[in-house]
Amino acid sequence: MQTLFVCRANICRSPTASMLFARALAARSLDGEMTVESAGTSARGQQVPAELLEILDERGVDLSSHRGRELGASMLLQADLVIALDQSQVRAVVALDPLVWAKTFRIGEFVARGRLTSRREADQGVRSWIDQVHRGRSSTELQATTAGDDISDPIGGSRARYVAMVDEVAGLVNEMVDLLYPA
Numbered sequence: 001m002q003t004l005f006v007c008r009a010n011i012c013r014s015p016t017a018s019m020l021f022a023r024a025l026a027a028r029s030l031d032g033e034m035t036v037e038s039a040g041t042s043a044r045g046q047q048v049p050a051e052l053l054e055i056l057d058e059r060g061v062d063l064s065s066h067r068g069r070e071l072g073a074s075m076l077l078q079a080d081l082v083i084a085l086d087q088s089q090v091r092a093v094v095a096l097d098p099l100v101w102a103k104t105f106r107i108g109e110f111v112a113r114g115r116l117t118s119r120r121e122a123d124q125g126v127r128s129w130i131d132q133v134h135r136g137r138s139s140t141e142l143q144a145t146t147a148g149d150d151i152s153d154p155i156g157g158s159r160a161r162y163v164a165m166v167d168e169v170a171g172l173v174n175e176m177v178d179l180l181y182p183a
Contacts (some may be wrong), residue, residue, distance in 0.1 A: 010040025108149030
């Protein structure tokens with residue numbers, strides 16, 4: 001299984017989410033169950049902002065060698081689950097490959113729909129559960145403008161905005177692990 005996290009530049013939200021998700025999997029000895037990647041819809045190889053590196057370092061996460069990576073169609077084909085950090089990235093992903101709609105969600109949307117679906121049963125495959133989470137969605141939702149499930153991009157903002165983003169993402173990825181791999 002592979003999860004791909006997507007944001008705009010792949011220097012803040014998506015690499016943070018992918019690292020925290022991978023760490024949450026490893027903490028439950030599930031790191032062999034899923035590979036985790038990140039990419040950006042407009043990545044240009046930039047470095048992670050110093051403010052974010054400092055905050056993540058305080059939490060034991062090292063993104064100092066990370067550079068923004070451009071999203072490619074082959075990444076979408078390989079991914080079993082695509083998690084975008086805001087609605088504009090969901091639209092960009094689906095524009096790149098409309099066939100990935102059923103496995104592409106905003107992070108908050110995935111967690112909220114997962115709660116309604118209930119945790120995956122031990123005998124149910126992960127891909128089958130993701131299909132269940134997708135049931136009832138319509139591609140007309142791509143036109144939605146509500147930001148309720150979006151993670152705000154803190155680039156250029158205060159330290160407090162970066163901390164808030166990291167805290168929000170950490171809570172959501174931990175809940176994703178709980179939903180995908182119930183104890």
